Amino acid sequence: MAARALLGEIKKRAVSCPAFRGHYTFRHGSTLVVAEHEGGVIKPPSLSALAAATCLPDPDSSVSVLLAGSGPSLHQAASHAASSYPSISKVLVADSDKFKNPLAEPWAKLVHLVQHSGGYSHIFAAANSFGKNIMPRVAALLDVSPITDVTGISDSNTFVRPIYAGNALCTVRYTGASPCILTIRSTSFPALQKSVDSNEASISQVDLSTLDEDLGRSTYISQSSQGDERPDLGNARVVVTGGRALKSAENFKLIEALAEKLGAAVGATRAAVDAGYVPNDLQVGQTGKIVAPELYMAFGVSGAIQHLAGMRDSKVIVAVNNDADAPIFQVADYGLVGDLFEVIPELLEKLPEKK
Ligand SMILES: Cc1cc2nc3c(=O)[nH]c(=O)nc-3n(C[C@H](O)[C@H](O)[C@H](O)COP(=O)(O)OP(=O)(O)OC[C@H]3O[C@@H](n4cnc5c(N)ncnc54)[C@H](O)[C@@H]3O)c2cc1C
Numbered sequence: 001m002a003a004r005a006l007l008g009e010i011k012k013r014a015v016s017c018p019a020f021r022g023h024y025t026f027r028h029g030s031t032l033v034v035a036e037h038e039g040g041v042i043k044p045p046s047l048s049a050l051a052a053a054t055c056l057p058d059p060d061s062s063v064s065v066l067l068a069g070s071g072p073s074l075h076q077a078a079s080h081a082a083s084s085y086p087s088i089s090k091v092l093v094a095d096s097d098k099f100k101n102p103l104a105e106p107w108a109k110l111v112h113l114v115q116h117s118g119g120y121s122h123i124f125a126a127a128n129s130f131g132k133n134i135m136p137r138v139a140a141l142l143d144v145s146p147i148t149d150v151t152g153i154s155d156s157n158t159f160v161r162p163i164y165a166g167n168a169l170c171t172v173r174y175t176g177a178s179p180c181i182l183t184i185r186s187t188s189f190p191a192l193q194k195s196v197d198s199n200e201a202s203i204s205q206v207d208l209s210t211l212d213e214d215l216g217r218s219t220y221i222s223q224s225s226q227g228d229e230r231p232d233l234g235n236a237r238v239v240v241t242g243g244r245a246l247k248s249a250e251n252f253k254l255i256e257a258l259a260e261k262l263g264a265a266v267g268a269t270r271a272a273v274d275a276g277y278v279p280n281d282l283q284v285g286q287t288g289k290i291v292a293p294e295l296y297m298a299f300g301v302s303g304a305i306q307h308l309a310g311m312r313d314s315k316v317i318v319a320v321n322n323d324a325d326a327p328i329f330q331v332a333d334y335g336l337v338g339d340l341f342e343v344i345p346e347l348l349e350k351l352p353e354k355k
Contacts, residue, residue: 030121031062031063031064031121031122031123031124032111032115032123032179033046033063033123033124033125034049034066034123034125034138036130037073038073040072040077040080041077041080042067045186045234046065046125046126047192048186048189048190049124049126049189050063050065050087051189051191052124052184053087053122056153056156057156058156061121063087063089064088064090064091065081066092066111066206067081067091067092067094068094068096068099068206069094069099070097070100071100074095075093078091078093078203081201082199083198083201084194085192085195086197088199088201090204091201092114092118092204092205093205094110098110098215100220101223102129102130103215103216104137105216105217106216107133108138108140109211111123111134112138112142113206113208115138115179120179121156121179122156122181123138125183126183127149127150127183127184127185127290128186128234131184132183135148135181135183143177144176144178145176145181146181146183147159147172147174147183149161149184150183150184151169152188156180157173157175157180158172160172165306165308165309166286166309166312167309186234187290187292188313230265230266231264233267233284233291236265236293237264238264238295238296238297239264239266239293239296239311240258240259240262240264240267240299241255241267241268241284241296241301241311242254242255242266242269242272242299242301243299243301243302244275244300244302245299245300246299246300249277251277252268252272252278254341254348255268255299257344258344258351261348263354264295265291265293266278267282267283267284267311268283269284269285269301269304269307270283270288270307286305286309286310287306290310292314292315294314294315294316295316295318296311296316296317297318297319297320298311298317298319298321299320299340299343299344300320300321300340301328302321302326302327302328303319303321303327303329304327308328316333317331317332319335320336320344321335321336321337321340322340
């Protein structure tokens with residue numbers, strides 16, 4: 001590629017990637033994205049990891065995506081990925097019951113196997129429960145140090161990640177051996193969009209004949225999550241969160257009723273989770289989920305630093321608290337000093353019925 005065209009291509013990538021913070025440097029290699037799928041499509045957090053992978057400023061690099069599991073939905077997801085996203089050059093499919101559930105041991109061995117044959121320079125996954133479960137084990141098997149929770153990419157070896165519960169951003173340079181393993185904060189990289197142009201990435205089956213038979217000691221038992229009628233907390237456009245002030249699981253139903261009316265996901269503080277009002281998969285914060293919805297409504301939430309770490313990137317924050325000095329008001333765009341037991345019933349009464 002002529003130098004001018006090459007530079008143009010790199011600039012184009014930089015412009016299309018909002019989290020690209022860097023200079024135009026070169027790398028040589030290819031990238032693997034370990035992705036989750038559901039219902040025949042790649043899940044949104046993995047699409048964010050794919051978007052991040054396209055931010056690496058090397059026009060000659062290729063992005064492969066690894067999908068694993070079994071059944072028709074795996075193959076549907078592979079065809080969909082291969083035809084919908086021009087930035088994907090190859091889809092690798094590992095079809096086996098061993099990967100039906102996201103258990104870290106078999107998945108890590110799979111990624112290790114794929115890395116062995118592909119020699120990727122970078123391996124990406126979302127920093128959600130899937131990526132956080134699998135990638136540290138992959139890094140240990142490959143004897144490299146992972147960089148977690150990346151929010152920005154400066155160049156192919158330099159990344160930005162939050163520290164001190166999101167109160168500071170740290171720029172880190174990876175100087176270890178290949179591959180560079182990264183987990184990506186999905187809220188910092190808008191999910192890769194489907195293209196109207198048709199794409200024909202190749203689809204290949206991963207040869208599992210050399211996969212280690214000993215796939216670890218963990219056994220999958222079951223998975224429970226919020227009902228299908230509610231949007232997923234990590235990707236919802238609106239989140240309604242309740243804190244300790246709700247006082248009981250029974251009262252927390254007020255938050256659920258409001259979320260229902262707004263078509264929102266329900267969130268909770270750790271204090272509300274610890275008190276048993278709601279299960280811990282609803283916790284937002286440093287040790288819970290990181291969310292960045294268009295609207296975040298917090299009721300009876302003090303705004304502890306560990307909670308803010310999980311929601312401060314929300315576009316509009318609304319807080320209702322009966323203490324005018326509550327720290328949540330420092331990050332809120334709209335604040336109401338009031339009693340949530342009066343405010344929520346009034347909102348429920350005045351908001352129109354969900355269509
Ligand atoms: C290592 C570590 C990790 C943590 N991780 C997380 C995390 O991921 N997520 C998280 O949320 N926390 C986390 N925490 C806990 C965090 O420090 C706080 O304790 C927690 O967020 C407080 O929850 P809260 O706001 O519901 O409760 P409180 O701090 O008790 O606040 C309740 C608020 O409700 C208001 N209030 C009371 N009654 C009413 C009423 N009737 N109407 C309106 N307002 C009312 C009060 O004024 C108060 O501001 C972590 C702590 C540690 C040490």
